[in-house]
Amino acid sequence: MTQALIELSDLSFSWPGHPPLLDIPAFRLEAGETLFLKGPSGSGKTTLLGLLGGVQKPDHGSVRLLGQELTELSAGARDRFRVDHTGYIFQQFNLLPFLSVRENVELPCHFSKLRAGRAVQRHGSVDQAAATLLAHLGLKDPELLNRRADSLSIGQQQRVAAARALIGQPELVIADEPTSALDYDAREAFIRLLFAECREAGASLLFVSHDQSLAPLFDRNLSLAELNRAATPAEV
């Protein structure tokens, strides 16, 4: 059996003073896999992503990313590990409005030497990597690169966020409701672009959404409620 990209086992988590929110006996995400994780808001999605990012620590159990046990790392090391190996795309307002499109895309390279190094290795320079990724995602106009991020349409902004998640080839891309602000046609187009880029970069995609209509596009479908023993029956 090859090494899983993400491997959770026997994981449980609860916020202080609250009943257990997550209790996941086992979960795997294979390298290169695209997974649709369905979960309504309040089901512990964001918390799960926090655990995968090393922002939160589980009460017990193990979180392995690329074979590395996150719970054994210090907070600073988890932060470094996260940026080296994970790209994030969020719902909306993902970008720093006061930076240019190009600067937004290049942000992770300033905090991760590993990703900056990979971007340079593959594209010659970080600038070139950003321009190439944006062009693949349909933002070809070079003039656009230097515009302020908040001057773009929401659809364009989400593509910039995708380019940012992908720059420097992290092994994992986590997308948290990235399409909720887009209309249906744009959603599908966005996801196809995202798939293509993840494949090109060899990244796995963990896509979290409550929008079931997108599920058939993915390699695999999962509901958080099925995964999570702490979920109330109503959610299943």
Place this chain on the structure above:
Amino acid sequence: MYLFRLAMASLANRRFTAILTAFAIALSVCLLLAVERVRTEARTSFASTISGTDLIVGARSGSVNLLLYSVFRIGNATNNIRWDSFEHFANSPKVKWAIPISLGDSHRGYRVMGTTEAYFEHYQYGHQQSLQLASGRAFASDPFEVVLGAEVADALHYKLGDKLVLAHGVAAISLVKHDDKPFSVVGILKRTGTPVDRTLHISLGGMEAIHIDWHNGVPAHGAGRISADQARNMDLAPQAITAFMLGLNSKIATFAVQREINEFRGEPMLAILPGVALQELWSLMGTAEKALFVVSLFVVLTGLIGMLTAILTSLNERRREMAILRSVGARPWHIATLLVLEAFALALFGVLAGLGLLYLCIAVAQGYVQSTYGLYLPLAWPSEYEWTLLGGILIAALLMGSVPAWRAYRQSLADGLSIRL
């Protein structure tokens, strides 16, 4: 460096608040430096009012009083000293030069001083600078000649050859004038930035001549009057003077001569060391100057607290910014550093703008301040002390920046990567 660039971009995004905050700091910095500069210059110009003189001698009174009327032309002597007392010390072998001073008259608010040629030769101010004539010459044998200080000539528009009438007493508006004996302007001194600029200098003979027909403080009437021409032919040797200044052959003798004068049996006299008396006088005025300085320090503190408030209030609306930065790999200490840098940058802009504002103000007001208050404010590079003050402001800003930095650090740990809408 990249964090600094991020902090700048974020500040630029909030430029209106940022500019206002920096401007408040700039104003306070400008005020602090202006107060500091005026203070320093006032002290320097004060200390350099007189130099090279070893002793000032007058009738026995207080040392500050003597200094005030003999050097600053403020207040009046309590008593005169006799001419022969002056001569006794002027001819002492320890004395290199002596300048007699006779005060008591004025001209349109400016004091008149009777003295001798020795004054132009030996009196020094600043860094051993002697008096210099801008035009004309020192007064000579004719008693009715006057040499004007620079400000007197400027303010009253006198030029060489003009005639002017002295008034008895030192009140700004004098009812009794020496109008029977007009003086002609023979020389105008270069500006010194000292009370010399505000003085009219006449010879002791001239001083004697205008009072020759006076008895018991009132002018003579009718036949008793003596005309200017008559006075020229009379013996104008003075009987009394107000004070005198001494230069000694050896500085070491200063205390000995001082004691000799203070213990002089001929009449009660007081000899003071100008430097010591200046110190004493300055310490009287120093309190006000220190108070002003403390007030301006508090104004700077107010500016910095304004900055702190502005940054703290921005924190909440910037949670998203922090969360995005966390998601692209910024660690909590990066976030904290960003906020410290922001505070530092605001203070730095404030300090630089404050310096600019200061120089602008000095450039605009320099001439006015010099002519009105006799203070020369140099457009000079900041002094070491001023740099220390500015450095202190920046360090204070860094310390204050650590308050929002700490809050943002906690906040970004709690918020993690996502922030709900």
